[in-house]
Amino acid sequence: MAEPHPAWSAPFERGVLRKLEPVLPLENITPEWAWGGSTGKGVKVAVVDSGIDASHPAVGHVEGWVTVGEGSGGTIFDTAPHEDLFGHGTACAGIIRDIAPDCELYSVRVLGRALLGRGSVFVAGLRWAIENAMHVCNLSLTTSKKEFFGVLHELVDQAYFRNIMLVTSANNMPVRSFPAVFSSVISVASHDSDEPYLFYYNPEPPVEFGAHGVGVRVAWMDGGWITSTGNSFATPHISGIVAKILGKHPELTAFQMKAVLRALAANVSREAAG
DSSP states (O other), rough: OOOOTTTTTTSSSTTTTTOOOOOOGGGGOOOOHHHTTTTOOOOOEEESSSOOOTTTTTTTOOEEEEEEETTTTEEEEEOSSSOSSSSSHHHHHHHHHHSSSTTTEEEOOOOOOSOOHHHHHHHHHHHHHTTTTTTEEEEEOOOEEEEEEEEEEEEEHHHHHHHEEEEEEOOSSSHHHHHHSSSSEEEEEEESOOOOTTTTTTTSSOEEEEEEEESEEEEEEGOOEEEOHHHHHHHHHHHHHHHHHHHHHHOOOOOHHHHHHHHHTTTSSSSSOO
């Protein structure tokens, strides 16, 4: 009789264990390897925000919709097309579309006309994105309310184990906020270069990556454009790059994606690769 294995051992049994393709040594990873020829096609990107204006020329098309709200019977999920109530979600979607033009955008509206929302609605929107198997979630929003620490930590772990990439914005104020401070998300703040593909790695997290977020020209309400600054607009630059990488390497895990991004960061020395 075969000796029974401890719990959680099933994926490692003979005949079940999966063979995986190796990733290049980190010093050999280049932009061409990472996203050369990719347009993000087939990658589902959820923009959890104030909605997306699909008619804006910077966006072009939205694959799916959900408006999250609360009623007397509990959480409400309305999957009818909706408008952007503020402009913020359209701005993020336009940046992502510019970098990964063929990705599939999904609008998850959790913020209202004043760009405010309830933490419980944010949680429900993130849970919807995870349960509907998005590949990338752009979270250009955050909460500093400690009562949401536990549930957001649980959802972030769920996303990590399902290889859903959560790209999260750091707070614009010097406060700890969630989920940006969690270690399994891809957390983003701003730098002032206007290069959309230029980003930096921070070796002293919690915020790990810096992208173009100062003086960004972004799509806005009524088909218009504004120039604005914020970590909110740095975040979709990384979301777009992640979508573009996944379009070429859909097998990458969440922890591999972080390693690839670090290898491609502009402040990582490539002298050893020479």
